[in-house]
Amino acid sequence: EPEVTQTPSHQVTQMGQEVILRCVPISNHLYFYWYRQILGQKVEFLVSFYNNEISEKSEIFDDQFSVERPDGSNFTLKIRSTKLEDSAMYFCASRSARLAGPEQYFGPGTRLTVT
Amino acid sequence: AQKVTQAQTEISVVEKEDVTLDCVYETRDTTYYLFWYKQPPSGELVFLIRRNSFDEQNEISGRYSWNFQKSTSSFNFTITASQVVDSAVYFCALSEVSNTGNQFYFGTGTSLTVIP
Numbered sequence: 134e135p136e137v138t139q140t141p142s143h144q145v146t147q148m149g150q151e152v153i154l155r156c157v158p159i160s161n162h163l164y165f166y167w168y169r170q171i172l173g174q175k176v177e178f179l180v181s182f183y184n185n186e187i188s189e190k191s192e193i194f195d196d197q198f199s200v201e202r203p204d205g206s207n208f209t210l211k212i213r214s215t216k217l218e219d220s221a222m223y224f225c226a227s228r229s230a231r232l233a234g235p236e237q238y239f240g241p242g243t244r245l246t247v248t
Numbered sequence: 249a250q251k252v253t254q255a256q257t258e259i260s261v262v263e264k265e266d267v268t269l270d271c272v273y274e275t276r277d278t279t280y281y282l283f284w285y286k287q288p289p290s291g292e293l294v295f296l297i298r299r300n301s302f303d304e305q306n307e308i309s310g311r312y313s314w315n316f317q318k319s320t321s322s323f324n325f326t327i328t329a330s331q332v333v334d335s336a337v338y339f340c341a342l343s344e345v346s347n348t349g350n351q352f353y354f355g356t357g358t359s360l361t362v363i364p
Contacts, residue, residue: 164349164350166349166351166352168352174356175339175354175355175356175357176293176339176341176352176354177354178351178352178353180349181348181349181350181351183349188348188349189347189348189349189351191351222291224293226352228350234298235281235298235343235345235350236295236298237343237352238295239285239292239293239295241291241292242291242292242293244291
């Protein structure tokens with residue numbers, strides 16, 4: 134069964150460093166998402182991406198964040214200058230065509246620790 | 249305002265007891281979707297069920313059942329004869345068709361502990 138994959142599973146970085154979290158969505162999916170979950174809290178929407186552009190973003194997704202689909206398979210989230218409060222689990226998700234239903238398939242997550 | 253409210257932060261039950269997890273949502277859309285996800289200690293999100301706003305039929309899947317009531321904007325989840333493996337955090341989520349991105353709005357989760 135196809136699945137969303139994310140790398141790395143755990144990333145440790147120092148405050149102020151740039152990080153790139155990588156995701157490989159399911160191959161025929163068209164909609165891509167990033168969510169964040171601070172430890173012990175709820176899962177929060179960051180950004181949705183369709184047709185090579187951002188379709189919607191939350192207030193969390195400020196100028197420090199960017200997303201890219203550099204090739205036909207990867208979907209990345211970049212944090213330009215990490216802060217301690219960026220420490221969280223980051224989930225990537227993908228969805229098929231709009232008319233195919235709302236299901237989003239989540240990856241296993243990348244745990245980001247900023248020290 | 250919270251779109252999805254899970255008032256129960258933590259629940260503990262003894263194995264084989266039944267337990268109901270509450271979820272109340274808020275939306276102006278007439279077409280929307282509701283979901284339940286399980287998050288075990290390993291951290292991944294495991295899809296349990298999706299319900300369409302226009303289908304109020306309750307659903308049973310093994311020991312799991314879901315009660316969707318539009319009149320009270322609730323989508324509650326019951327585990328019958330709970331087992332230790334059910335221990336996890338459970339999230340209810342809402343997806344609104346009107347949103348361009350169809351993003352999910354998650355509740356704050358209910359941490360369920362099943363005591364052997």
